Amino acid sequence: MRIEIPFPALFRAEEKPEAFRDLLYRCVEARGSLAVRLAADSAEITVSDEAVGQIDVFGRWRGPGLAGDPADEVGVKLLLPLVFRFCEIVLPHGQIYTTGRAYRSVADFFVRNLFFAIARNERVAFRAVPRGDVPAHAAAEFQRQYFYLIKGYFPEPVFHRNSVGDAMDLLAANLFLPVATFENPLLRHGGRALRQAVRAGEASELKAGLLDARAAMMAHFGT
Amino acid sequence: MKNAPFFSIVTVARNDAWSLMKTMRSVFEQSFRDFEYLVVDGASTDKSQRLVEFWQNQGLVTGAVSEPDTGVYNGMNKGLRMARGRFVCLLNASDVFADPDVLERVAGILTDRDLDGVLGWGELKDQFWTSWTEGEAFKLASLGFCHQALYVRRSLLVDEPFDERAFKTDSDTLQLARLYAKGARIAIVPQVLAIRGGEPGISADLERSGRSIRHTLVEEYPELTEADADQILAFRRTCAEPEAILARLQTAQPPLSRHLARMVLDTLFQRQSGTLAPALSARLLDAALAIVLAEDGGAGEVRRLVFTQRRRAEMLAERAEARRQLDYDASKFEAEETARISKIRGGVLAAPARPSDLIVSLTSFPARIKTVSFAIASLFEQTCPPKEIHLWLGRDEIPGKNWLPRRLRDLEERGLQIHFAPRTFHQYDKFLHNAALNAAAPFVIVDDDVIYPPEALAHLCEMHRLHPHAVIGNRCHSMGIEEGAIAPYRLWQREVRLPAPSFRLMPTGAGGVLYPPGFLSDPAVTRIEDILALAPYADDIWLKVCALARAIPTMATALSHKSDWYHRYTPTMRAGTLMATNVERGLNDVQIARCLDWLTRRKPDWRAAFFGKDLAA
Numbered sequence: 001m002r003i004e005i006p007f008p009a010l011f012r013a014e015e016k017p018e019a020f021r022d023l024l025y026r027c028v029e030a031r032g033s034l035a036v037r038l039a040a041d042s043a044e045i046t047v048s049d050e051a052v053g054q055i056d057v058f059g060r061w062r063g064p065g066l067a068g069d070p071a072d073e074v075g076v077k078l079l080l081p082l083v084f085r086f087c088e089i090v091l092p093h094g095q096i097y098t099t100g101r102a103y104r105s106v107a108d109f110f111v112r113n114l115f116f117a118i119a120r121n122e123r124v125a126f127r128a129v130p131r132g133d134v135p136a137h138a139a140a141e142f143q144r145q146y147f148y149l150i151k152g153y154f155p156e157p158v159f160h161r162n163s164v165g166d167a168m169d170l171l172a173a174n175l176f177l178p179v180a181t182f183e184n185p186l187l188r189h190g191g192r193a194l195r196q197a198v199r200a201g202e203a204s205e206l207k208a209g210l211l212d213a214r215a216a217m218m219a220h221f222g223t
Numbered sequence: 224m225k226n227a228p229f230f231s232i233v234t235v236a237r238n239d240a241w242s243l244m245k246t247m248r249s250v251f252e253q254s255f256r257d258f259e260y261l262v263v264d265g266a267s268t269d270k271s272q273r274l275v276e277f278w279q280n281q282g283l284v285t286g287a288v289s290e291p292d293t294g295v296y297n298g299m300n301k302g303l304r305m306a307r308g309r310f311v312c313l314l315n316a317s318d319v320f321a322d323p324d325v326l327e328r329v330a331g332i333l334t335d336r337d338l339d340g341v342l343g344w345g346e347l348k349d350q351f352w353t354s355w356t357e358g359e360a361f362k363l364a365s366l367g368f369c370h371q372a373l374y375v376r377r378s379l380l381v382d383e384p385f386d387e388r389a390f391k392t393d394s395d396t397l398q399l400a401r402l403y404a405k406g407a408r409i410a411i412v413p414q415v416l417a418i419r420g421g422e423p424g425i426s427a428d429l430e431r432s433g434r435s436i437r438h439t440l441v442e443e444y445p446e447l448t449e450a451d452a453d454q455i456l457a458f459r460r461t462c463a464e465p466e467a468i469l470a471r472l473q474t475a476q477p478p479l480s481r482h483l484a485r486m487v488l489d490t491l492f493q494r495q496s497g498t499l500a501p502a503l504s505a506r507l508l509d510a511a512l513a514i515v516l517a518e519d520g521g522a523g524e525v526r527r528l529v530f531t532q533r534r535r536a537e538m539l540a541e542r543a544e545a546r547r548q549l550d551y552d553a554s555k556f557e558a559e560e561t562a563r564i565s566k567i568r569g570g571v572l573a574a575p576a577r578p579s580d581l582i583v584s585l586t587s588f589p590a591r592i593k594t595v596s597f598a599i600a601s602l603f604e605q606t607c608p609p610k611e612i613h614l615w616l617g618r619d620e621i622p623g624k625n626w627l628p629r630r631l632r633d634l635e636e637r638g639l640q641i642h643f644a645p646r647t648f649h650q651y652d653k654f655l656h657n658a659a660l661n662a663a664a665p666f667v668i669v670d671d672d673v674i675y676p677p678e679a680l681a682h683l684c685e686m687h688r689l690h691p692h693a694v695i696g697n698r699c700h701s702m703g704i705e706e707g708a709i710a711p712y713r714l715w716q717r718e719v720r721l722p723a724p725s726f727r728l729m730p731t732g733a734g735g736v737l738y739p740p741g742f743l744s745d746p747a748v749t750r751i752e753d754i755l756a757l758a759p760y761a762d763d764i765w766l767k768v769c770a771l772a773r774a775i776p777t778m779a780t781a782l783s784h785k786s787d788w789y790h791r792y793t794p795t796m797r798a799g800t801l802m803a804t805n806v807e808r809g810l811n812d813v814q815i816a817r818c819l820d821w822l823t824r825r826k827p828d829w830r831a832a833f834f835g836k837d838l839a840a
Binding site: 173175213217222 | 336529
């Protein structure tokens with residue numbers, strides 16, 4: 001079962017399609033999983049009857065990439081979606097903690113459950129995909145949903161900057177230097193551990209990372 | 224003895240008063256206040272000193288010197304010698320901090336990490352300087368960095384001053400390289416910390432900078448001849464002779480090989496590398512990567528390069544997206560405006576046009592240039608059409624007509640006169656260049672982000688007919704009075720109309736302000752030294768005190784009422800607004816106080832009329 005939602009409607013509760021509820025019922029009934037995948041101007045929601053044991057998040061690192069499972073600590077995991085532009089979330093039925101009320105959008109449903117799962121220290125796998133598979137603008141918007149959520153739960157000054165873009169840039173830069181100071185000990189520890197995880201990455205991945213980054217730059221230049 | 228401030232911010236300038244304005248405002252806006260601000264002026268003749276005095280009076284500028292120098296590096300060294308702060312940042316005229324929290328952020332990093340300095344990224348017209356290597360390689364082919372985003376311990380800089388020789392254009396990169404060579408711990412903060420001004424720097428002179436870099440290469444690397452230096456420079460600039468550079472990478476000895484490797488890696492992320500054959504760029508990348516990864520800490524540096532270039536690509540994409548979004552918004556707005564205008568033209572009640580002798584003048588700037596045509600088009604649809612409409616732009620911001628959007632150029636056919644001043648005077652461009660036109664005709668100043676209702680000019684004209692000697696405003700504020708003095712600007716009553724002209728009304732440009740013949744053409748109104756010293760950021764305040772100085776009251780039209788005021792703005796309304804600084808940070812009140820001091824000296828009895836029985840009461 002699948003439905004396609006025009007991209008703007010993904011973020012508007014009042015435009016949540018009726019069919020989404022059917023997919024949700026099906027997922028719970030079959031103890032399967034529900035997935036959202038972003039395209040350039042729409043999102044595809046699918047339900048699978050196959051049981052999966054963890055949340056899978058697909059996208060691209062804003063930083064140099066973290067090798068394997070970067071950490072299993074809540075503090076780190078809470079920050080990961082802020083440095084990872086996600087384009088697909090696969091949500092097992094067991095990690096659906098909120099069903100998304102009438103006043104919450106489809107995007108909110110996925111991101112809020114991701115957030116709750118992370119906060120409960122559930123297993124979440126962040127998987128990098130090729131650059132072209134991530135619609136940049138759409139993914140950035142989706143990521144903002146997570147930002148608004150975490151900002152609501154953690155009243156950190158670093159989250160309350162002039163613009164979301166500013167705050168996100170700061171959090172990305174924080175992978176290298178402690179430019180973002182967290183007041184919450186959990187996040188403060190997470191920020192430190194995340195920097196360690198960046199440093200611990202494999203040198204063998206660097207060339208691939210460089211080629212990928214260069215491809216992005218040359219695409220911008222149109223060459 | 225007073226403790227040394229945390230930062231010394233040094234601005235070097237010469238004949239650049241109007242660019243200096245935005246630099247100084249940016250320093251003023253910083254949330255972190257433990258700094259001294261020094262201005263090193265190269266004996267400017269454009270009245271820059273008056274602007275420096277303005278900020279000295281507010282306590283922002285704590286040290287200033289104005290005397291001839293031998294160039295920008297001479298001025299920067301002078302600033303270093305004057306500085307007392309623990310860390311120094313050189314923010315030259317026309318450069319600004321990226322946001323109001325930059326100093327606070329940098330101070331936090333420097334304190335937490337006990338560093339000798341930090342180097343951030345810089346931006347110039349949607350291009351980015353994204354430094355990633357922390358080492359001496361900067362001096363090779365002048366690997367670019369944004370010196371406005373560099374904060375270094377003062378003691379280190381004093382020991383390593385800028386090379387002041389006249390032909391040098393890369394003294395900053397050379398200085399940074401030497402600091403690293405001495406073991407200075409200067410960390411890169413992967414974030415835009417500074418925005419460069421629009422003017423090209425001295426390194427934009429390719430011939431001169433080529434000579435300077437060539438000189439550096441030969442002087443710093445004994446194994447390089449001038450021909451070798453030319454080859455490296457040519458690769459850096461145009462990716463010429465890649466095979467030769469590849470061979471050089473494979474045979475050079477450290478430290479040249481290490482620096483070459485970083486130069487090659489950096490160049491592979493520049494536009495010019497798109498001309499390289501894929502196989503060749505792959506070989507160059509492999510060779511350079513092998514050298515860097517073989518070093519201690521090399522992997523970390525490559526990791527930083529990956530991050531840096533990914534972020535740079537993202538930032539470029541975000542800017543491109545913002546431009547596309549603005550184009551989309553402008554097209555949508557154009558459709559709405561076309562419909563509105565055709566409704567006006569087809570309206571049953573549309574009054575026949577009554578041509579006037581009004582001169583209308585406005586200015587704009589890059590962030591609003593795509594939408595200024597909508598504001599101007601609304602002026603062509605007036606029931607009381609103006610005789611002339613003048614748009615003034617600064618050539619330092621917008622080089623010429625080819626840079627203007629089609630929608631705007633099309634308006635020339637309807638009579639719009641577009642002028643370019645050599646440099647922008649910001650909001651003062653509205654009348655500084657053509658004030659003489661006001662000698663015989665009423666002159667209307669308007670804003671570039673407002674859609675004027677069809678009757679806007681008619682209201683001004685009609686009121687001008689009734690009160691020919693008054694300043695007429697479609698949107699006026701009532702200057703509040705508190706304990707016998709003028710109240711803070713934020714307490715003034717907005718959008719007020721009174722039954723008769725009043726000294727206490729202040730017209731604001733957004734509604735359109737009509738100045739009676741002879742007002743702006745009075746030389747006192749366009750005295751740049753007074754403007755810079757008293758109200759550099761608020762033309763409406765300046766014009767108001769000029770009116771008070773001549774006992775000219777202001778009359779509000781019927782539009783100046785909260786319920787009637789026409790709030791329709793172009794899509795770029797929020798771009799470049801001074802509202803946050805002028806109102807929220809109290810800069811308007813500072814300018815009002817300065818202007819009133821001036822007014823008191825010029826017209827000691829103004830208070831009697833102002834605070835006495837109001838004409839409109």
